[in-house]
Amino acid sequence: MIIGICGGTGSGKTTVANRILQSVSASEVVFLQQDSYYRNLSDLPLDYRHIANFDHPDAIDNDLLVNHIRRLKSGEAIELPLYDFRTHTRMSETRTVQPKPIVIVEGILIYADPRLLEQMDIKVFVDTPDDIRFIRRLRRDVAERGRTVESVIEQYLATVRPMHMQFVEPSKRHADVIIPEGGHNLVSIDLLSGKIRERLASALSTVGGV
Numbered sequence: 001m002i003i004g005i006c007g008g009t010g011s012g013k014t015t016v017a018n019r020i021l022q023s024v025s026a027s028e029v030v031f032l033q034q035d036s037y038y039r040n041l042s043d044l045p046l047d048y049r050h051i052a053n054f055d056h057p058d059a060i061d062n063d064l065l066v067n068h069i070r071r072l073k074s075g076e077a078i079e080l081p082l083y084d085f086r087t088h089t090r091m092s093e094t095r096t097v098q099p100k101p102i103v104i105v106e107g108i109l110i111y112a113d114p115r116l117l118e119q120m121d122i123k124v125f126v127d128t129p130d131d132i133r134f135i136r137r138l139r140r141d142v143a144e145r146g147r148t149v150e151s152v153i154e155q156y157l158a159t160v161r162p163m164h165m166q167f168v169e170p171s172k173r174h175a176d177v178i179i180p181e182g183g184h185n186l187v188s189i190d191l192l193s194g195k196i197r198e199r200l201a202s203a204l205s206t207v208g209g210v
Helices: 013-023 046-050 062-073 114-119 130-144 149-174 186-209
Strands: 002-007 029-033 078-084 089-097 102-106 122-127 177-180
Touching: 002 013, 002 114, 002 149, 013 029, 013 102, 013 122, 013 186, 029 062, 062 078, 062 102, 062 114, 122 149, 122 186, 130 149, 177 186
Parallel strands: 002 102, 002 122, 029 102, 122 177
Antiparallel strands: 078 089
8 A cells, every 4th residue: 555645845744654654563664755766966066966956856766766666566675765965965875675565655746746646545745834834944954954044045935935836736636635734633644544554454354365
C-alpha cells in the first residue's frame, strides 16, 4: 500500500507521517522523503547551488523515485540516496531499504508527476496557512541547514512561494484526504491511521488466506 503525503513547505507533512508511523509497527512501513531525491548539483559552483530553484519539479530525480517505488512494490530492496542540504550534493553512500507492506512517500511535489500519482493508493494533502508554513521553514533552515534569515526570506519570495502557487497548491485536487493544520489535527490523523491499519489487516489476511 503506497500512501502519499503532500503539502507546502513547513505544512507538517513529516509530523503527519511520523504520527502515522507511531500508529503502526515500524516493521510494516517504509518512509521515503522526496527531499532525498534532489538532483546532485556537485558539478556546479557552490554559489550557483545556493540560488538553484529547489521548488520546481525538475529539481527532483523523479525517475529514480518512481523506479524505487515500483521496486519496493515488487518486493525488491532499494539503495536510498542521502542528500546533504548544506552543500546541495548527493552523498557517496546510500542506505539499503527493504520492502515492507506500507510505503509512505512524503514531499511537496509528489502529486506534480503523473507517474507518482499512479502509484498512490491513498493521497493525503496537509493544508496549513502560509504564514505558519513560512515561520516553520525559517526556523528549520536556520537551525538545521546553516542558512541565514536573509537568504531564507529571499529564497521564499523568489522561488518557494511562486512554485507553491504554480505546482503545490493546484495538486491539492488530487488528494483523497485533506488534513487542515498539519500534525496538530489529531482527529484526521487518527481516522487516516485507522483506515491504513484496516487496509493493512485486510491485505495481510488475503495473503494469509492464499
